[in-house]
Structure formats: structure tokens, C-alpha cells
Amino acid sequence: MVVLKGPQTAPPVSAHVDVNSEHIAAQLAGLRRMYTQKLQAKVTEILGGWEKVHSNDWQGADVHAVLFNVHKLTGSAGTFGFHDVSTAGRALEEALASVVNTTDAPDAAARQRVALLVTRLSDVVTRSLAHPHPEEAAPSVASVSPRHHEHSRLIFLVEDDSDVARELALQTSYFGYEVRSFERVDDMLAVAANTNPAAIIMDVMFPEGKLAGTDAVESLQSSRDTPLPVLFISARDDIQARLQAVRAGGQGYFLKPVNFGLLIDRLDEITKNFVPDPYRILIVDDDQELAHAHALMLNQASLVTEEVNDPLEVMHPLREFRPDLILMDLNMEGCGGMELTQVIRQHESHIAIPIIFLSTDTNLDNHFNAVDKGGDTFLSKPIRPEHLVSTVKTRAKRARMLRSYMVRDSLTGLLNHRVLNEHLEIEVSRARRIGSELSYAMIDIDHFKAVNDNHGHAAGDRVIKSASRLFQERLRRTDIVGRYGGEEFAIIFPHTPVEQAFAVIEEVRERFSRVKHQSDASDFSVTFSAGVTNLATHADAKSLSLAADRALYAAKSQGRNKTILGDTIAR
Amino acid sequence: MSQAASLQKILYVEDEEDIRTVTQMALEALGGFTLQVCVSGSQALACAAEFLPDLLLIDVMMPEMDGPTTFKALRATPQFSDLPTIFMTAKVQAHEIEGYKNLGAIGVIRKPFDPMTLAQQVRDLWSQHRGRT
Numbered sequence: 001m002v003v004l005k006g007p008q009t010a011p012p013v014s015a016h017v018d019v020n021s022e023h024i025a026a027q028l029a030g031l032r033r034m035y036t037q038k039l040q041a042k043v044t045e046i047l048g049g050w051e052k053v054h055s056n057d058w059q060g061a062d063v064h065a066v067l068f069n070v071h072k073l074t075g076s077a078g079t080f081g082f083h084d085v086s087t088a089g090r091a092l093e094e095a096l097a098s099v100v101n102t103t104d105a106p107d108a109a110a111r112q113r114v115a116l117l118v119t120r121l122s123d124v125v126t127r128s129l130a131h132p133h134p135e136e137a138a139p140s141v142a143s144v145s146p147r148h149h150e151h152s153r154l155i156f157l158v159e160d161d162s163d164v165a166r167e168l169a170l171q172t173s174y175f176g177y178e179v180r181s182f183e184r185v186d187d188m189l190a191v192a193a194n195t196n197p198a199a200i201i202m203d204v205m206f207p208e209g210k211l212a213g214t215d216a217v218e219s220l221q222s223s224r225d226t227p228l229p230v231l232f233i234s235a236r237d238d239i240q241a242r243l244q245a246v247r248a249g250g251q252g253y254f255l256k257p258v259n260f261g262l263l264i265d266r267l268d269e270i271t272k273n274f275v276p277d278p279y280r281i282l283i284v285d286d287d288q289e290l291a292h293a294h295a296l297m298l299n300q301a302s303l304v305t306e307e308v309n310d311p312l313e314v315m316h317p318l319r320e321f322r323p324d325l326i327l328m329d330l331n332m333e334g335c336g337g338m339e340l341t342q343v344i345r346q347h348e349s350h351i352a353i354p355i356i357f358l359s360t361d362t363n364l365d366n367h368f369n370a371v372d373k374g375g376d377t378f379l380s381k382p383i384r385p386e387h388l389v390s391t392v393k394t395r396a397k398r399a400r401m402l403r404s405y406m407v408r409d410s411l412t413g414l415l416n417h418r419v420l421n422e423h424l425e426i427e428v429s430r431a432r433r434i435g436s437e438l439s440y441a442m443i444d445i446d447h448f449k450a451v452n453d454n455h456g457h458a459a460g461d462r463v464i465k466s467a468s469r470l471f472q473e474r475l476r477r478t479d480i481v482g483r484y485g486g487e488e489f490a491i492i493f494p495h496t497p498v499e500q501a502f503a504v505i506e507e508v509r510e511r512f513s514r515v516k517h518q519s520d521a522s523d524f525s526v527t528f529s530a531g532v533t534n535l536a537t538h539a540d541a542k543s544l545s546l547a548a549d550r551a552l553y554a555a556k557s558q559g560r561n562k563t564i565l566g567d568t569i570a571r
Numbered sequence: 572m573s574q575a576a577s578l579q580k581i582l583y584v585e586d587e588e589d590i591r592t593v594t595q596m597a598l599e600a601l602g603g604f605t606l607q608v609c610v611s612g613s614q615a616l617a618c619a620a621e622f623l624p625d626l627l628l629i630d631v632m633m634p635e636m637d638g639p640t641t642f643k644a645l646r647a648t649p650q651f652s653d654l655p656t657i658f659m660t661a662k663v664q665a666h667e668i669e670g671y672k673n674l675g676a677i678g679v680i681r682k683p684f685d686p687m688t689l690a691q692q693v694r695d696l697w698s699q700h701r702g703r704t
Contacts, residue, residue, distance in 0.1 A: 072587055080589070080593070191691070
């Protein structure tokens with residue numbers, strides 16, 4: 001990473017730099033060696049802390065201690081060349097942080113996710129130490145594919161018009177991106193030699209040349225193993241410029257004035273920033289050891305599992321754990337797999353969930369019979385781990401994709417009204433049962449009809465998309481967002497005190513009010529009103545929902561563009 | 572107290588030894604700046620008056636006194652009421668970064684940082700800040 005090729009291309013900072021450059025490279029290499037020696041010890045400390053978290057059943061203080069150490073590791077490893085370690089550390093840090101931010105003990109799925117990430121971090125460190133950094137080797141240009149570095153939000157913007165640059169940087173930052181602006185192509189190239197952004201937004205024309213942008217990108221990409229995602233922006237609409245953009249490997253071309261919404265959509269796609277949740281597998285088998293063994297096989301492949309040993313207990317985890325797939329033993333005491341499947345399929349909401357049977361039975365007739373009764377496929381025991389993982393993963397992935405068509409709104413990707421209400425029932429009953437706090441918010445875009453009337457329905461759709469994107473950006477994994485109606489949204493905040501939910505909604509409200517929307521008519525901005533309530537003072541989901549609605553109504557009648565807290569909270 | 576037009580003296584606060592060493596190299600040897608390195612918030616408060624920094628560069632997550640607390644304490648003194656400050660943090664979320672700017676920082680440098688471009692990042696944030704005032 002650090003081999004310096006003669007005089008720096010970056011603006012010289014002081015006269016003695018060039019003379020010192022080899023000395024500095026040597027110093028850095030020395031520091032890196034020292035850090036390498038300490039790296040294993042750092043990880044061992046984290047693993048020790050993790051042991052404590054386990055054995056003390058997730059005490060807050062223990063979790064915080066591990067979080068602190070992981071945070072430090074994440075923040076330092078990449079500086080010394082261990083980018084993979086920083087990436088793995090960051091994922092673990094996020095998972096731990098989300099556990100720490102809730103008011104009660106984390107559920108099994110959350111614990112498993114953390115456990116998986118701890119193992120992964122340890123593996124990454126072992127691997128990194130076994131293959132010491134090839135920094136002494138040739139080219140100085142980093143060739144890490146975007147997925148593997150920690151700058152998943154970093155965007156390089158190269159634009160010589162400072163007004164355009166400022167506006168674009170600002171609007172892009174509202175959607176969670178960190179924008180680093182450059183006025184000159186060479187400045188960006190110098191930095192890109194050592195830092196991988198998630199994507200580059202590049203103007204085409206510069207004082208340096210009418211195709212300076214596309215030329216620069218072409219040369220940048222040719223010096224890399226894996227290309228960086230690039231989007232072009234330009235006032236030029238001619239085919240020559242567009243062709244050059246294609247040849248330079250651009251993944252988008254936006255005419256100025258740039259439509260920010262479309263740009264953000266494309267940016268999301270090319271940076272692949274929305275990473276799916278791991279698949280959840282419910283294992284139903286009265287053989288406890290075998291169920292556990294299968295669970296471990298699946299965990300190794302980054303799948304989250306829950307085991308049920310008494311078939312009669314299956315309905316509860318089915319509702320709460322919400323698996324993507326059920327792995328079921330065919331021959332169980334008390335209730336056979338085929339019968340259980342039929343019971344499950346009686347429920348409308350479980351008609352589609354894939355069920356894979358496991359059995360020592362090699363009789364094909366029984367296989368067909370089982371599938372006929374509602375199972376999806378049949379696997380023979382004993383099964384090789386790789387076959388189990390492959391079959392389960394493929395089907396879980398497909399099921400999730402199909403399910404999302406049924407439960408999600410097509411414009412925004414958020415849950416639809418019906419499913420959101422189902423979730424609310426589940427979360428309310430869970431919160432009641434374990435005594436945790438639950439908050440609920442209802443949001444409605446202000447004057448939406450006017451947006452459609454003045455700017456058209458396409459613009460209206462973009463506004464809806466922007467709002468949902470901002471929510472998705474800001475909310476945690478455990479929060480549940482839905483599109484409740486035309487311009488209405490609802491958010492369920494499990495394990496969240498109402499003040500926190502209120503603060504989050506306010507943040508998004510503020511940010512949304514500053515987003516610039518565009519239409520053929522003109523640029524415009526939009527606001528929303530919101531009502532937030534807390535389960536504590538309500539008997540059930542319905543009452544909670546009504547209260548949120550009343551609070552929303554109050555926000556509207558009090559001038560809009562505000563969030564109102566419903567009820568007084570007994571503390 | 573009027574701010575310096577050019578950036579020369581940086582008060583740097585970081586609890587992790589390895590990072591201190593590499594930053595010192597990056598900012599002094601490569602960047603040509605003059606650094607006062609402190610290992611904790613309390614040490615920083617003690618030596619600020621004598622060093623008279625142009626800029627405070629401070630890690631967010633530190634034991635005992637964290638970055639923001641140290642920053643606020645320093646800003647409470649009339650001498651350093653608008654000392655330009657850059658936070659260093661491994662946190663990723665944009666709204667968190669906005670939070671630091673709302674506190675009064677001129678920018679945030681994310682960790683892990685690239686030692687070869689750290690000085691330039693500091694300069695960029697400094698120029699942006701100077702451009703605004």
C-alpha cells in the first residue's frame with residue numbers, strides 16, 4: 001500500500017517531503033510490523049471479553065467492554081493495512097451496538113448474529129496474520145473490491161463548478177453518504193491511489209479538457225484489478241460524451257441539472273449498501289443432539305437458527321422467530337412431520353413457507369407422499385453439511401424473494417399495510433409478555449395532493465421514495481417500517497423508549513424537510529407530520545394505533561411539519 | 572481571539588499508542604505540522620494554554636473523558652471558545668457525523684484512516700472551514 005513512486009502527485013506540503021519519502025515508507029513499515037505483533041493479543045482480549053458476556057448472560061457492562069475494544073480495533077487495523085479486520089470489526093461493532101441500544105436482553109437471533117461475527121473477526125485476523133501484507137511487492141494501487149473495504153459510504157465527487165458540487169454533496173449526504181469533493185481530476189486520482197471510495201461521481205467536462213472526466217476514469221480503472229463504480233454527470237448530452245462514459249465503464253449518466261432522487265437510487269444499487277439479513281431457519285427435530293448438529297452446520301454458513309425439540313411447540317417460534325424456512329424431521333414422537341406440516345399449512349400466513357423434511361427413510365413413495373402433504377422437498381439422513389447448507393440456502397433465498405412480492409409495497413420496498421399490522425400485533429404481544437418498551441409512530445406527508453397536482457405523479461412517487469429511503473437509512477435492523485397508505489408510513493420501534501423514538505422521527509423530519517425534490521415545473525421541498533406513542537399506556541395494538549393517529553392529527557392541526565408525542569407517559 | 576490564518580500547531584488527543592505514533596508520523600514528518608500529543612482529555616486540557624494550538628484533533632472514544640466532553644470543556648474557556656476542532660472516529664452513520672458538526676466541529680475524520688493522506692484530509696477540512704468564515 002505504501003510504495004511511493006518518486007515525487008508525489010499530491011500538492012507538495014513542504015520541501016523536505018521528497019527527501020524523506022523513503023524514510024517515511026520505512027518508518028510506516030516498521031510501525032505496521034509492530035502493530036502486527038500486537039494484533040493477535042488484541043483479538044485474544046476481545047475473545048476473552050466475549051467469553052464473559054456469554055457466561056454472565058449478557059450483562060451490559062461486559063457487552064460495553066467488548067464493544068469498546070472492538071471499536072478500537074476497527075478504528076486502527078485499517079490504518080496499518082489490515083482492512084479486512086476493520087471491515088469485520090465494524091460489522092461486529094454494529095451488531096453489538098444495536099444490542100446495547102435496546103432496553104432489554106437481546107433475543108436468540110441477535111445473540112447468534114453477534115456470535116457469528118465474533119467468529120468471523122477471529123478468522124479474518126488469523127487469515128491476515130498467516131498471509132502477511134504484500135506491501136513490499138509491486139504496484140501501489142489498491143485492488144480491493146468495494147465490498148471488502150470499510151468505506152462503504154464514501155463517495156468521491158469530482159466537479160469543478162463549486163455551486164453544483166456543494167448542492168450535490170449536500171443532497172447526497174442526507175441519504176447517508178459521505179461525500180469528498182474535488183475540483184480537479186488530478187487531486188482525486190492522487191487520493192484514489194490509496195483510498196477506495198464506494199463510488200465516484202464524475203463530471204465529464206473540465207477546464208483540463210472536454211472529456212477530462214471520462215479519460216481520467218478510464219485510466220483509473222485500467223490500473224485496478226476490480227473497477228470502482230462510477231456515475232457520470234454532465235451538461236453534455238451528445239453521443240460522443242455518452243459513448244466515452246460507457247467505454248470508461250460508467251454505470252450511469254445523469255444530465256445536469258441532476259435529478260438527485262434518480263442519482264441516489266443508482267448510487268444505492270452500485271454500492272449495494274443494503275445488505276440482507278441472514279436467513280433464519282427453524283429446525284424441528286425431537287433428537288436434540290442432531291437438531292443442534294444441523295444448527296451448527298447452518299451457523300457455519302452464516303445462517304441464523306432456532307431449534308424446537310417438541311413438535312407441539314412449533315407455533316410460537318413460527319410466529320416470533322419468523323423463519324424463512326423450516327427444516328423438519330419426518331418421524332417424531334407424539335406428532336409426525338407430515339401431520340405437523342398440515343397443521344402449519346392450515347394457517348394462511350404459513351402457506352408459503354418452505355418445509356424441508358429430513359428422514360432416514362429411503363423409500364421414494366414416502367418421499368412423494370410427504371411432499372404431497374405440503375412439504376417442499378426431502379433430504380435423506382445422514383446428510384453432508386454442504387448438501388444441507390446448499391439446499392437450505394437456495395430455498396430460503398427464493399422463499400424470501402417470493403415473500404417480499406407478497407408483503408412489500410412495490411414502490412418503496414417497505415412492508416405493506418396488512419403485514420405491518422400483523423407485525424404490530426406480534427410485537428405488542430411480545431412486548432407485553434417480556435415487559436419491554438414499545439413505541440409506535442405514524443407519519444403523513446404534508447400537502448401531498450398538492451405535490452401530485454403541481455409537480456405530477458412521478459414527482460409524487462419520488463417524494464414517497466425519498467421519505468422511505470430516509471427512514472430505512474436512519475432506523476435500526478430491529479425497527480419495522482411500513483407504507484401504511486398513499487402518503488402514510490408507520491414505524492414500530494421494539495425495545496425503545498418513546499423519547500428515543502421521538503428523537504429519531506424528529507431527525508428524519510428535519511432532514512426530509514431539507515431534501516430538494518425536482519420536477520419539470522420546479523424544485524420543491526416537502527415536509528411531514530408525525531405522531532409517536534408508547535405501549536405502556538395502552539391495552540392493545542388497536543388502542544396504540546389509534547393514539548398514534550390522534551397524535552398525528554394533532555401535528556397536522558398544529559401547523560404541520562412537526563412530531564407530536566401522544567399521551568402523557570407514566571414514569 | 573482571532574484564529575490563525577494558516578495551520579501550523581495541532582493539539583492531538585488519542586488514547587491508543589499505535590495510532591498516536593502513526594499519526595505523529597503522518598502529520599509531522601509528512602504534513603510538516605507541529606504536534607502536541609496528549610494521551611487523554613485531562614492532559615489535553617492541562618497543556619492547551621501553554622501550547623496555543625491552531626487546531627484540536629481529537630479521538631471520540633476514549634476512557635474516562637471522551638472526545639466531545641474534552642472539546643466542550645476546552646470550548647468553555649474564553650481563550651479557546653472557537654478553537655477549530657476535528658473529531659476522529661470509527662463510527663459510520665451519517666447522522667452521527669452530523670451530530671459532531673452540530674456540536675461545533677469543523678469536520679470528522681473517519682478511522683481507520685490512511686496515514687499517507689491524513690495530512691491532506693486535515694488541510695482540506697481546514698481550508699473548507701477558512702472558506703466559510
